[in-house]
Amino acid sequence: MAVLRELFRILILLNPKSKPEMNKHMKNIIVITGASSGFGALTARALAKAGHTVYASIRETKGRNAPQVEEAKKFAKDNNVDLRTIELDVASQASADAAIQKIIADNKRLDVVIHNAGHMVFGPAEAFTPEQLAELYDVNVLSTQRVNRAALPQLRKQRRGLVVWVSSSSSAGGTPPYLAPYFAAKAGMDALAVVYARELTRWGIETTIIVPGAFTGGTNHFAHAGSPADKARAAEYEAGPYKGFADDVLKGFASIVPPDANVEGVADAIVKVVETPFGKRPFRVHYDPTQDGAEVVNAVSDRVRAELLRRIGLTDVLTPRSLAVELQSAAWSSHVEGESNRRT
């Protein structure tokens, strides 16, 4: 046993990943979903510029998103960076599996998974069909489950990795009306991220939740928002006491987004997280120019959640376990055992 442990110790010392301070200079293999536009496209470019190999995953790469694929290629060439696109429709497990398998086959590893794909709808909650709510949960939440089920076996095998979730300040902070199905889905995504984090730490996988506030410009989020399928029901709101309400919400919302709100701040925040040494990455990073209160609420909520894990005796799942630490600790036990054996 002692020989085996010694061997492990040597392997660890030879493994560059066991030196967290080297993270900044490490080239990570990264996949990001929903990278055809918005945060996704910006983040993919920013990470590639920082020297990483980035798979900007996009659906319909040969169809309606072909121009986005060309743009990414041009960006990679112009900037001499390793930005690649890959077909990945988050609505399909087969598509997620194929994309992740290709990335692993090409690189023999996968370091970072970024869940960014999402879609928004706008209108009175009552006017959305249950099917529309289901679709929205699919694209915002089930999407992450499909990619996790495709990618986590590899990250667990490596005993090292990072999962980044692009959540929404709405899941803790201010929630204007007429965005209910979207906010419900994002709250679900945030809750899933929180629990997943604790179920991955012992595998050596770290989690960071990015919490962007509202941006009414700079992404297609509002422009491409879906609308209620039940037009008659929506019309009842407009004919009743909620006349003009959609405009009131949009105008009010736009009025609190500062003119200098910069969507690139989200991309920069993700680059910083990726380049932070393993084990030192923040659980959450807020980037919310409107200051809707999410940062205040999450500070409290993440704290009481940590407290609960301590109360139920599961403190260890709060921090990602490092294979190096795990084995060094085993070696230390063996050393102590040896010492104590000598004493008796």
Add this chain to the structure above:
Amino acid sequence: MAVLRELFRILILLNPKSKPEMNKHMKNIIVITGASSGFGALTARALAKAGHTVYASIRETKGRNAPQVEEAKKFAKDNNVDLRTIELDVASQASADAAIQKIIADNKRLDVVIHNAGHMVFGPAEAFTPEQLAELYDVNVLSTQRVNRAALPQLRKQRRGLVVWVSSSSSAGGTPPYLAPYFAAKAGMDALAVVYARELTRWGIETTIIVPGAFTGGTNHFAHAGSPADKARAAEYEAGPYKGFADDVLKGFASIVPPDANVEGVADAIVKVVETPFGKRPFRVHYDPTQDGAEVVNAVSDRVRAELLRRIGLTDVLTPRSLAVELQSAAWSSHVEGESNRRT
């Protein structure tokens, strides 16, 4: 116009609903979902005992839940209360529509809708299929949307009503691992409730969110919890660093539920909310014997959410508009108008 307003004022004075202090003695027509067991069955009985007409909605009333229907009948007879059962499968819009239509046909009104139906699963997040996450969102969240779409047109027509959501402390407080798909769904439900509340106030519909903590006994919630469909994936967790984790979570969780945690507290809280005068009902009521922190977090989050509505100029949607107040205010404007006309 002035004549019309005066007429309205007289109608309001004749309408017993315009006297909020009478609420306590009013017999409400109430429907509650998922009332075959747990919180639902207890709440239905407690409300019936308090003198209300309660429709305990249950699926498969002629199938596997026939014994629960018989029990409810017996309870109604033994206690001489108006507890009725009604077939309602929250997974079906047609079923929700039929049930709500029958209630309205029989009573010419519907005062209170209580969203209680729910289901839980337990196991590593990664081992649940996306289809299982979708099912869980369906029973916990889409269920409420179906019932809302069936019931809200009537409540809006009445310009009066109460919607009660049985949420979960997990959506703000401590979240033990191995419950991710359930917590994601309940967080979605809570977010939906928060936004719906603001889209219903102007119709004169009030919202209360009940936030129960964890009860490991007294309901079938844990006993009937579903398990991951991907057994092989679950086995990887058990064979790896999460060996014995399911037991650790359950034991740890059970250890913090006080022995006197009483599920009937939730039913009592709902009775109290129903009997509170219109416009005075609390937005949230916590009943959490384990004190997992949800009460602390929601206090902050509901506050920053109210602040956001004020910032975007929509303060009025924070409180339910009373038809009486609305018309009295119209009468008052007319009076002021008259005064100011006299002055010029």
